[in-house]
Amino acid sequence: MTNPIEITRILFEDFQPQTIHLFYAFGYSAIAIFIYGTYTQIRKYRRGKDDGSWGELLHRFWDMAKTMGSHRTLVRRDKKAGRAHGLIFFGFVLLFIGTSTITLEYDILEPLFGIKFWYGNFYLWFSLVLDIAGFGLILGLIYMMYRRKWLNLPKLSYARLDRQPGDPDFDRPQYRREDWAFLWSFILIGITGFVLEATRLVWLSGRPSVWDYRMWSPIGAALAHLMQGLGMTSEGASAFRPSLWWFHGLLSLTFIALIPRTKIKHIFTAAASLMFKDPLAGRRLPRVPDDQKNAGYKAITDLTWKNLLHLDACTKCGRCQEACPANAVGAPLSPRDVILSLREFANNALNKKELPKEAELDIHGKDVGQVFMETLWSCRTCLACVEICPVAVEHVPIIVQMRRHLVEQGEMEPLLEKTLQTIHKSGNSFGESKRKRAAWAKDLSFEIKDARLDPVDILWFVGDYASFDPRNQKVTQAFAKLMNAAGVDFGLLFEGEMNAGNDVRRVGEEGLYEYLATSNIQSLSDCDFNSIVTTDPHSYNTIRNEYPDFGGSYEIQHYSTVVKKLLEDGKLKLKKKLDYRVTFHDPCHLGRFNKGYDAPRDIIKMLGCDLVDMGRNRDNSFCCGAGGGRIWIPDPVGTVKPSQNRMNEAGTIEGLQVFVVSCPKDLTMFEDALKTSGYEGKFIVRELIELIDECMDYPEEILEKEVVAEIE
Amino acid sequence: MKILVAVKQVAALDEDFEIRADKKDVDEEFLLFDLNEWDDFSLEEAMRIKEESPDTEIEVVVVSIGPDRVDESLRKCLAKGADRAIRVWDDAVEGSDTVAIGKMLAEVVKKEAPDMVFAGVQSSDQSHASTGIAMAAYLGLPHAAVVADLKYSPGANKATIRRELEGGILQEVEIACPAVLTIQLGINKPRYASLRGIKQAAAKPIEAWSLGDIGMSASDVGEGSAMSRVRRMYVPEKGRAQMIEGTIAQQAARIIEIIKEFKGA
Ligand SMILES: Cc1cc2nc3c(=O)[nH]c(=O)nc-3n(C[C@H](O)[C@H](O)[C@@H](O)COP(=O)(O)OP(=O)(O)OC[C@H]3O[C@@H](n4cnc5c(N)ncnc54)[C@H](O)[C@@H]3O)c2cc1C
Ligand code: SF4
Ligand code: SF4
Numbered sequence: 001m002t003n004p005i006e007i008t009r010i011l012f013e014d015f016q017p018q019t020i021h022l023f024y025a026f027g028y029s030a031i032a033i034f035i036y037g038t039y040t041q042i043r044k045y046r047r048g049k050d051d052g053s054w055g056e057l058l059h060r061f062w063d064m065a066k067t068m069g070s071h072r073t074l075v076r077r078d079k080k081a082g083r084a085h086g087l088i089f090f091g092f093v094l095l096f097i098g099t100s101t102i103t104l105e106y107d108i109l110e111p112l113f114g115i116k117f118w119y120g121n122f123y124l125w126f127s128l129v130l131d132i133a134g135f136g137l138i139l140g141l142i143y144m145m146y147r148r149k150w151l152n153l154p155k156l157s158y159a160r161l162d163r164q165p166g167d168p169d170f171d172r173p174q175y176r177r178e179d180w181a182f183l184w185s186f187i188l189i190g191i192t193g194f195v196l197e198a199t200r201l202v203w204l205s206g207r208p209s210v211w212d213y214r215m216w217s218p219i220g221a222a223l224a225h226l227m228q229g230l231g232m233t234s235e236g237a238s239a240f241r242p243s244l245w246w247f248h249g250l251l252s253l254t255f256i257a258l259i260p261r262t263k264i265k266h267i268f269t270a271a272a273s274l275m276f277k278d279p280l281a282g283r284r285l286p287r288v289p290d291d292q293k294n295a296g297y298k299a300i301t302d303l304t305w306k307n308l309l310h311l312d313a314c315t316k317c318g319r320c321q322e323a324c325p326a327n328a329v330g331a332p333l334s335p336r337d338v339i340l341s342l343r344e345f346a347n348n349a350l351n352k353k354e355l356p357k358e359a360e361l362d363i364h365g366k367d368v369g370q371v372f373m374e375t376l377w378s379c380r381t382c383l384a385c386v387e388i389c390p391v392a393v394e395h396v397p398i399i400v401q402m403r404r405h406l407v408e409q410g411e412m413e414p415l416l417e418k419t420l421q422t423i424h425k426s427g428n429s430f431g432e433s434k435r436k437r438a439a440w441a442k443d444l445s446f447e448i449k450d451a452r453l454d455p456v457d458i459l460w461f462v463g464d465y466a467s468f469d470p471r472n473q474k475v476t477q478a479f480a481k482l483m484n485a486a487g488v489d490f491g492l493l494f495e496g497e498m499n500a501g502n503d504v505r506r507v508g509e510e511g512l513y514e515y516l517a518t519s520n521i522q523s524l525s526d527c528d529f530n531s532i533v534t535t536d537p538h539s540y541n542t543i544r545n546e547y548p549d550f551g552g553s554y555e556i557q558h559y560s561t562v563v564k565k566l567l568e569d570g571k572l573k574l575k576k577k578l579d580y581r582v583t584f585h586d587p588c589h590l591g592r593f594n595k596g597y598d599a600p601r602d603i604i605k606m607l608g609c610d611l612v613d614m615g616r617n618r619d620n621s622f623c624c625g626a627g628g629g630r631i632w633i634p635d636p637v638g639t640v641k642p643s644q645n646r647m648n649e650a651g652t653i654e655g656l657q658v659f660v661v662s663c664p665k666d667l668t669m670f671e672d673a674l675k676t677s678g679y680e681g682k683f684i685v686r687e688l689i690e691l692i693d694e695c696m697d698y699p700e701e702i703l704e705k706e707v708v709a710e711i712e
Numbered sequence: 713m714k715i716l717v718a719v720k721q722v723a724a725l726d727e728d729f730e731i732r733a734d735k736k737d738v739d740e741e742f743l744l745f746d747l748n749e750w751d752d753f754s755l756e757e758a759m760r761i762k763e764e765s766p767d768t769e770i771e772v773v774v775v776s777i778g779p780d781r782v783d784e785s786l787r788k789c790l791a792k793g794a795d796r797a798i799r800v801w802d803d804a805v806e807g808s809d810t811v812a813i814g815k816m817l818a819e820v821v822k823k824e825a826p827d828m829v830f831a832g833v834q835s836s837d838q839s840h841a842s843t844g845i846a847m848a849a850y851l852g853l854p855h856a857a858v859v860a861d862l863k864y865s866p867g868a869n870k871a872t873i874r875r876e877l878e879g880g881i882l883q884e885v886e887i888a889c890p891a892v893l894t895i896q897l898g899i900n901k902p903r904y905a906s907l908r909g910i911k912q913a914a915a916k917p918i919e920a921w922s923l924g925d926i927g928m929s930a931s932d933v934g935e936g937s938a939m940s941r942v943r944r945m946y947v948p949e950k951g952r953a954q955m956i957e958g959t960i961a962q963q964a965a966r967i968i969e970i971i972k973e974f975k976g977a
Contacts (some may be wrong), residue, residue, distance in 0.1 A: 110750075288908070293912070295906070295908050407904070407906055408906045408908070408909065409906035410903040410906075412904070417904050419903075420904070425744060425746060426744070432727070433726045433727035433728065435727065435728065436727060509906060509907065510908060511906050511907025511908030511909070511910070511911055512906075512907040512908075514907070514908075515907055665970070677804065
């Protein structure tokens with residue numbers, strides 16, 4: 001039996017002292033380069049504006065650790081890549097801990113305190129774990145190489161929709177080179193590590209304390225046997241070892257030195273980005289301080305340090321681009337490229353010792369690294385990008401901040417400008433008289449309470465589309481009948497209600513938003529009610545998440561939750577069941593924004609319908625194209641609209657009868673798309689309220705029903 | 713170097729409006745007030761001249777004759793970049809005709825001594841198209857109406873303009889400056905005044921002038937001195953036009969019905 005103290009690896013065995021010193025010199029230089037690089041990165045972030053995300057650091061750290069530990073965000077919608085990354089990540093972490101353990105003993109504990117632990121059983125287990133880790137690392141890297149080379153994934157292409165071939169930043173070959181350099185150097189470090197291990201085994205095959213325990217490093221042992229089989233002797237191994245040792249060592253040190261300057265830095269930036277993640281990103285947009293002269297982002301230095309950090313966290317995985325509805329229909333927008341353009345801009349402008357002149361910091365324009373206004377206006381603020389980003393990049397707040405600048409400059413579509421002026425003048429986007437807001441209620445056989453005069457249990461915030469759009473007014477009336485039939489004590493604000501401002505804010509007209517929000521909060525504060533209900537997910541989002549910043553905290557529910565409860569409590573009774581085959585489109589502002597995925601589906605099932613989800617559902621729902629104020633900006637003629645893209649998806653469901661929506665804008669967008677994409681007569685678009693209405697049996701009928709008649 | 717821009721707050725009708733009890737105007741409760749559309753363009757033209765010559769100091773002054781509520785429109789002008797705003801008012805001005813308003817504006821111009829004066833071609837509520845020209849007459853300054861294009865270097869003693877005539881014809885005219893130009897829609901693309909900009913402009917003062925400040929008195933203005941007066945405002949009898957409602961199919965059916973009725977089938 002060998003003495004456990006001998007079962008170890010003798011570091012720098014057979015090395016000349018000068019050689020060891022030389023190696024240390026390289027090591028310290030690598031660390032110095034690393035530290036300087038880190039310093040320049042931190043200096044870059046510090047050139048951004050303040051951000052209030054410093055609170056609850058422990059909690060944030062724990063959340064980040066859980067996300068990284070579970071690799072939850074990485075396996076989402078791309079299991080294979082996520083798992084391969086897991087192998088690389090955990091492999092790397094273990095190898096890093098391993099190396100640090102050696103340093104801990106060799107450079108700190110032993111010279112200072114004479115403590116040694118890296119021998120015997122500990123050493124053997126250590127070898128085994130690291131062997132497995134290294135093997136996983138290499139497997140993961142091989143899969144990633146295969147994926148990049150042979151899978152031809154569109155999301156990994158760097159060609160851009162917002163640039164033309166021939167433009168200097170069209171497909172950015174330097175990114176491809178960096179990707180491959182990264183993969184090759186990483187895998188070479190792994191492979192040379194194993195070969196080195198095997199060479200040592202062959203070299204010391206005569207020493208029982210090494211050779212007898214070789215199976216604790218199984219990969220190394222297998223390689224050693226292979227090398228012996230190929231005729232390598234102990235002397236041969238001894239001669240071959242030094243050059244390989246240096247190659248492996250220098251490559252590893254270069255790798256470390258370059259972390260802050262290359263994509264490898266995502267190890268740190270992604271972790272930090274996850275840690276400073278804002279759970280309300282995009283749902284609650286940042287306020288513009290009252291004393292700030294100009295709203296929005298004009299210069300790169302207008303971004304907060306957190307924004308700048310997000311830019312560096314992006315790993316170019318392309319998942320956001322893949323989920324982006326604007327990108328899917330060929331609009332000149334990829335959320336990834338917005339982030340990467342700004343990152344390049346920041347690296348050019350903010351990594352220098354001195355900050356360049358003001359004029360050179362402008363992030364809007366047509367130059368390399370600048371973002372086109374067409375790009376910014378293409379965004380639907382649907383949050384698909386923010387939702388899927390594995391490293392918590394928050395694209396939408398940056399896009400909206402940049403739009404705020406465009407709005408101040410008046411750089412927007414004339415039609416959008418008109419709409420904003422109309423909203424300012426009349427309080428609604430339809431340019432209708434305030435007096436007409438509740439005109440739809442006139443046709444009802446019962447009176448709706450005026451919440452400004454009488455206390456009510458539930459205040460119904462109707463929203464513009466549900467109030468003024470003739471098609472949606474029918475739904476609005478149907479909902480009023482439902483509430484009335486269920487005996488709910490509810491009322492309206494009548495002309496006291498204004499456009500809730502959700503989309504105005506997402507357009508970037510912050511001043512108008514503040515005006516609308518504060519006016520509505522004023523109206524609401526004059527009423528006596530317990531909670532708010534709305535059929536409009538856009539109003540729902542801003543009242544729920546953004547009004548609190550302006551002093552209006554209310555309990556608000558989307559109608560689906562309210563109706564579900566009324567049905568469960570038996571306050572609403574279904575007089576018949578429906579047997580339609582239906583699919584459900586999650587509205588962005590109800591689903592992704594506020595996680596209201598289940599209530600509408602539960603109701604659909606209660607109605608007896610056969611619900612078949614589309615491929616892109618729930619958090620991966622595909623925006624109808626109307627978000628972010630795009631409902632006021634016409635899509636270019638001749639292109640497929642996001643709503644048509646969605647219709648085509650629904651069209652693949654066999655025997656589909658009804659495409660169910662639960663958002664007024666969705667009803668408008670999809671009824672239009674149904675016609676323009678050729679599905680008219682195949683299935684119909686209905687608001688969920690209309691389906692519920694179909695199952696009701698009111699004593700007096702006010703509205704004709706067309707639903708049944710139209711289904712073949 | 714100074715450019716003076718006369719701007720007016722005009723009224724638009726809200727839906728379902730009512731005529732005032734004296735039948736001479738619409739009840740103000742049903743009016744929505746905003747800056748005259750033409751004035752957006754003339755202010756923009758002044759701003760363009762200012763911004764295209766960053767080395768010359770150019771002051772853009774907006775002037776309006778009207779009551780307190782006009783401040784809101786003036787603030788919008790300040791938000792768009794005007795340097796100063798002047799509002800002239802006295803309750804006696806109520807009921808003035810365009811000639812009296814032109815005279816008042818002329819007095820303001822005399823005090824301010826600008827190098828260039830802009831007014832809108834007409835206002836969207838009253839459409840007299842005479843205020844700017846009346847002002848020019850009182851000032852004895854060269855004037856041109858319906859200007860669709862302007863070439864003018866700040867401070868120059870002449871400008872080249874293109875006037876819009878009937879039938880899409882343009883007339884190129886050289887005019888001595890200072891001059892009064894009435895600006896036509898479409899001469900430029902007016903900028904958007906963001907609400908934050910308007911709010912911030914609230915901090916800029918609006919100079920409130922009285923009749924006395926421009927050397928006039930109540931007897932010079934108002935209904936009494938007007939050369940015309942409103943006798944009656946009314947909604948003419950409806951014509952035969954009607955809106956056909958319903959689904960496309962219902963609408964088509966109704967149209968067929970009407971055609972048949974006319975044909976007497
Ligand atoms: C805001 C406002 C409120 C008024 N309120 C009343 C009222 O309540 N009762 C009443 O009897 N009279 C009122 N007047 C005065 C008067 O009836 C009108 O101003 C009249 O002179 C305008 O004629 P017009 O609209 O046809 O202008 P036009 O002759 O068509 O000319 C339009 C152009 O002239 C200039 N212009 C016209 N009027 C003014 C002005 N007042 N100030 C500066 N530039 C001007 C602008 O450049 C405008 O684009 C008011 C005027 C204003 C501006
Ligand atoms: S919010 Fe939606 S439309 Fe905008 S960039 Fe993200 S995915 Fe694209
Ligand atoms: S922003 Fe996020 S999702 Fe988009 S490419 Fe970068 S890392 Fe991937």
